[in-house]
Amino acid sequence: MGIRVENIQKRFGDFVALDEVTLDFPSGELVALLGPSGCGKTTLLRIIAGLERADAGSVVLDGEDASGAHVRERQVGFVFQHYALFKHMTVFDNVAFGLRMKPRGERRSKEEIRHRVHELLKLVQLDWLAERFPSQLSGGQRQRIALARALAVEPRVLLLDEPFGALDAKVRKELRRWLRRLHDELHITSIFVTHDQEEALEVADRVVLMDRGRVEQVGSPEEVYRTPRTPFVYSFLGSVNQFHGRVEASRLVVGDEAVPHDGEEFEHGAEVHAFARPHELDIVAASAAEGIPARVIRVLTFGISARVELEGLNGAAGQHFEAELPRERVEQLGLVAGQAVKVVPSRLKLFERQVTGATL
Amino acid sequence: MSDVLAAPGGVLYGTRFERNAATRESAWFKWVAITVALAFFALFLLLPLVTVFVEAFRKGIDTYLTALSEPEAWSAIRLTLLTAAIAVPANLIFGVAAAWCITKFEFPGKQLLITFIDLPFSVSPVIAGLIYVLLFGAQGWLGPWLAEHDIKIIFAVPGIVLATIFVTFPFIARELIPVMQAQGREEEEAAIVLGASGWQTFWHVTLPNIKWGLLYGVILCNARAMGEFGAVSVVSGHIRGQTNTMPLHVEILYNEYNFAAAFAVASLLALLALVTLAIKSWVERKAALRHIG
Amino acid sequence: MSSTLASALPVGARSGRQRRFSVIPGFGLTLGYTLLYLSLIVLIPLSAVFFKATELSWPEFWRAVSSPRVVASYQLSFGASLLAAGINAVFGLLLAWVLVRYSFPGKRIVDALIDLPFALPTAVAGIALTAIYARNGWLGQFIEGELGFRIAFAPPGVLIALIFIGVPFVVRTVQPVLEELDMELEEAAASLGARRWQTFRYVIAPVLLPALLTGFTLAFARAVGEYGSVIFIAGNIPMVSEITPLMIITRLEQFDYAGATAIAAVMLVISFVMLLVINGLQAWTAKRTGRTI
Numbered sequence: 001m002g003i004r005v006e007n008i009q010k011r012f013g014d015f016v017a018l019d020e021v022t023l024d025f026p027s028g029e030l031v032a033l034l035g036p037s038g039c040g041k042t043t044l045l046r047i048i049a050g051l052e053r054a055d056a057g058s059v060v061l062d063g064e065d066a067s068g069a070h071v072r073e074r075q076v077g078f079v080f081q082h083y084a085l086f087k088h089m090t091v092f093d094n095v096a097f098g099l100r101m102k103p104r105g106e107r108r109s110k111e112e113i114r115h116r117v118h119e120l121l122k123l124v125q126l127d128w129l130a131e132r133f134p135s136q137l138s139g140g141q142r143q144r145i146a147l148a149r150a151l152a153v154e155p156r157v158l159l160l161d162e163p164f165g166a167l168d169a170k171v172r173k174e175l176r177r178w179l180r181r182l183h184d185e186l187h188i189t190s191i192f193v194t195h196d197q198e199e200a201l202e203v204a205d206r207v208v209l210m211d212r213g214r215v216e217q218v219g220s221p222e223e224v225y226r227t228p229r230t231p232f233v234y235s236f237l238g239s240v241n242q243f244h245g246r247v248e249a250s251r252l253v254v255g256d257e258a259v260p261h262d263g264e265e266f267e268h269g270a271e272v273h274a275f276a277r278p279h280e281l282d283i284v285a286a287s288a289a290e291g292i293p294a295r296v297i298r299v300l301t302f303g304i305s306a307r308v309e310l311e312g313l314n315g316a317a318g319q320h321f322e323a324e325l326p327r328e329r330v331e332q333l334g335l336v337a338g339q340a341v342k343v344v345p346s347r348l349k350l351f352e353r354q355v356t357g358a359t360l
Numbered sequence: 361m362s363d364v365l366a367a368p369g370g371v372l373y374g375t376r377f378e379r380n381a382a383t384r385e386s387a388w389f390k391w392v393a394i395t396v397a398l399a400f401f402a403l404f405l406l407l408p409l410v411t412v413f414v415e416a417f418r419k420g421i422d423t424y425l426t427a428l429s430e431p432e433a434w435s436a437i438r439l440t441l442l443t444a445a446i447a448v449p450a451n452l453i454f455g456v457a458a459a460w461c462i463t464k465f466e467f468p469g470k471q472l473l474i475t476f477i478d479l480p481f482s483v484s485p486v487i488a489g490l491i492y493v494l495l496f497g498a499q500g501w502l503g504p505w506l507a508e509h510d511i512k513i514i515f516a517v518p519g520i521v522l523a524t525i526f527v528t529f530p531f532i533a534r535e536l537i538p539v540m541q542a543q544g545r546e547e548e549e550a551a552i553v554l555g556a557s558g559w560q561t562f563w564h565v566t567l568p569n570i571k572w573g574l575l576y577g578v579i580l581c582n583a584r585a586m587g588e589f590g591a592v593s594v595v596s597g598h599i600r601g602q603t604n605t606m607p608l609h610v611e612i613l614y615n616e617y618n619f620a621a622a623f624a625v626a627s628l629l630a631l632l633a634l635v636t637l638a639i640k641s642w643v644e645r646k647a648a649l650r651h652i653g
Numbered sequence: 654m655s656s657t658l659a660s661a662l663p664v665g666a667r668s669g670r671q672r673r674f675s676v677i678p679g680f681g682l683t684l685g686y687t688l689l690y691l692s693l694i695v696l697i698p699l700s701a702v703f704f705k706a707t708e709l710s711w712p713e714f715w716r717a718v719s720s721p722r723v724v725a726s727y728q729l730s731f732g733a734s735l736l737a738a739g740i741n742a743v744f745g746l747l748l749a750w751v752l753v754r755y756s757f758p759g760k761r762i763v764d765a766l767i768d769l770p771f772a773l774p775t776a777v778a779g780i781a782l783t784a785i786y787a788r789n790g791w792l793g794q795f796i797e798g799e800l801g802f803r804i805a806f807a808p809p810g811v812l813i814a815l816i817f818i819g820v821p822f823v824v825r826t827v828q829p830v831l832e833e834l835d836m837e838l839e840e841a842a843a844s845l846g847a848r849r850w851q852t853f854r855y856v857i858a859p860v861l862l863p864a865l866l867t868g869f870t871l872a873f874a875r876a877v878g879e880y881g882s883v884i885f886i887a888g889n890i891p892m893v894s895e896i897t898p899l900m901i902i903t904r905l906e907q908f909d910y911a912g913a914t915a916i917a918a919v920m921l922v923i924s925f926v927m928l929l930v931i932n933g934l935q936a937w938t939a940k941r942t943g944r945t946i
């Protein structure tokens with residue numbers, strides 16, 4: 001089932017949580033709402049669920065306007081960040097809750113409910129915990145029970161608020177993979193909120209990047225990572241090196257130096273921000289003809305690649321750069337702290353100077 | 361467009377429960393609940409309070425002032441103040457000491473100690489008076505010895521003070537223990553590590569953290585100390601002008617059918633109650649603010 | 654650091670106790686003072702009741718605690734206390750709900766005045782309630798004068814007084830639990846299709862129940878021992894409207910110390926049982942709500 005939100009507006013007092021948000025969530029996809037805290041992603045999720053009401057705009061579920069419908073009638077499965085399991089009920093009773101709350105006419109028999117609950121517990125691989133209480137479970141187990149509980153009522157969509165937020169790093173990784181597999185099995189339209197870009201890129205079919213109540217970009221993980229549309233998206237999705245400069249034909253002039261770039265659409269003389277990821281930054285000897293002068297501060301050579309921290313000189317004075325190179329390259333250059341070098345971006349992404357909505 | 365309930369301009373209204381679709385009840389339920397609850401409140405709490413003041417002034421302001429200027433009324437007020445002036449500091453010192461050892465240290469039997477401290481709350485005030493009669497009364501354990509040395513405790517001021525201390529015993533400790541528990545030990549440990557002495561640590565680190573809890577306990581303790589009736593009634597002997605506290609004086613006047621005077625003295629105690637409640641909610645708001653900021 | 658120090662020092666071995674090492678000073682002083690003060694004010698005097706009671710032979714003791722007048726007083730005290738605590742449980746829950754969930758004009762004042770029975774001296778409450786419900790009183794002239802239903806100087810008067818003093822117990826134990834109740838639980842229930850009453854019945858009520866029972870028990874325990882607010886309105890008619898604490902006073906006035914003590918011993922034992930029940934209930938509350946006491 002597809003979800004569409006149109007021109008959603010939401011304010012809390014003077015704070016604008018959502019500003020004219022319009023989005024489509026295609027049927028059967030797993031979508032990540034990604035952004036820093038306070039960007040409005042959780043508010044949007046709660047508005048879709050019916051837990052929050054928008055000041056203006058509409059929520060369309062499966063082609064029908066559900067804006068006025070109570071959360072109870074929307075048939076959405078919601079998984080809370082802290083799971084919200086009923087502490088006084090066993091795992092079984094928690095999962096059975098939604099089935100037992102149905103009006104008498106629609107309610108299934110005790111036996112059917114029991115069967116359905118065990119089916120779901122098997123799906124989340126926790127059938128053996130049915131008689132435990134939530135306090136006796138680990139964080140990851142609680143998360144899976146919360147998911148089973150939400151799935152029990154056969155929701156049309158599944159909404160997850162920071163589903164891995166409260167877990168430690170290792171369990172997080174496991175659960176991520178597990179959620180992806182589960183989605184591939186069930187194909188239920190799902191939206192999850194996260195502030196962790198790695199999580200969003202790894203799990204989702206599609207990523208919605210949000211900042212300050214606005215949608216910055218929507219696309220597949222590959223798309224948003226490869227072709228970020230705004231400086232915010234670029235910087236939110238990974239480490240960045242930033243340069244300020246002026247476009248001169250196919251070169252970008254930074255201070256006294258010029259480096260190549262691939263921002264063909266920019267006019268000659270345009271003032272721009274230029275970005276490069278650490279792995280897109282090469283280091284060459286200070287004597288090289290081309291590059292931005294910098295001084296090595298620290299060389300970290302554990303792992304396969306080496307990380308070099310640098311400080312800009314001359315035109316880029318006071319700026320901090322980070323480069324990721326193959327270890328052999330570092331050894332070949334014989335880099336040591338204090339050494340003067342030049343950095344050459346292999347790929348520079350340019351943004352107009354005034355589009356700097358994001359804080360960098 | 362779809363949202364009928366949101367106030368214009370996104371202004372927040374109601375409690376967080378009323379603002380949430382999942383926790384909101386229908387308007388009729390809300391108002392029926394409020395009406396029933398407030399009716400109960402008005403009948404059982406507000407009405408008695410109002411009655412005290414109305415009855416006190418029923419015969420006019422002159423009768424009211426005359427009743428309060430009686431020498432016996434004054435001696436009752438003095439005795440009440442004296443009792444509170446001894447009982448409250450005594451329980452304050454105890455409360456701080458008890459809270460200190462209970463919250464800053466681990467030792468076996470701690471839970472039992474807390475239960476014992478709570479004990480006076482669950483003992484009838486009449487029994488609180490009785491136990492001192494059994495100890496110090498004419499027929500009591502120490503009675504003959506006290507008579508020999510001409511020391512009067514029962515039917516005298518010391519008995520009244522002791523009974524008052526007993527009934528107000530847990531108040532301050534009870535408020536302090538949870539506050540200091542929540543505070544933990546780290547700040548005190550940090551102070552000690554930085555070279556502060558035990559006393560300096562208490563004065564500069566602990567006290568500022570617990571001052572609201574302390575004040576809270578003190579005003580509740582004081583209200584009960586000034587208003588205690590049952591326990592004091594047993595040990596007082598009702599000697600007019602000597603061993604009558606304000607509540608006992610109210611009783612005597614009332615039993616003499618001198619209602620206007622009884623309510624006049626009662627109105628002072630009701631005023632004390634109102635002041636106590638006002639300080640209490642002020643402290644609560646203060647303390648709540650500290651939690652947020 | 655401190656843990657290695659603690660294991661290096663044979664503290665536990667030397668003292669034979671399980672006290673954990675702590676750098677914070679004052680343990681001996683504060684615990685010593687706490688125990689001394691507790692013993693002198695509470696434990697030793699209270700034990701006097703049981704020692705005094707042992708002076709009676711078993712048949713004497715039995716006669717003292719089971720005379721028809723005393724048995725009638727148990728019936729009234731426990732019956733009225735149970736009923737009052739029950740009424741307070743219902744209306745206290747409603748008041749707490751209304752105060753936490755809804756906004757309405759005057760809410761802060763209502764909230765502050767809930768504690769009036771804690772702050773208002775019992776004797777003042779007693780005479781005020783009597784003035785309201787006596788035959789010529791504010792409400793009494795209608796209820797007794799017109800409808801012929803007697804409240805003051807009869808058992809219903811005792812009930813009214815006990816309701817008054819029990820109000821804050823239920824409200825103040827339920828209110829914080831209601832306030833801290835995770836809104837997500839109700840949201841989860843709603844998202845799973847539960848109607849509002851189902852959410853209350855299956856999600857909120859089970860969490861509130863232990864706190865409600867705690868409040869009920871506290872109100873009951875307080876009501877059983879209550880004296881000041883009751884004796885004015887009760888009328889104290891033998892076999893009809895005498896409460897148990899009054900029986901202790903009556904025996905004392907007849908210089909029947911042993912008789913008074915025997916009744917007190919019975920009440921004390923009941924108080925201790927209640928205290929245990931309350932402690933158990935509080936542990937249950939903590940478990941249900943995930944809070945620590």
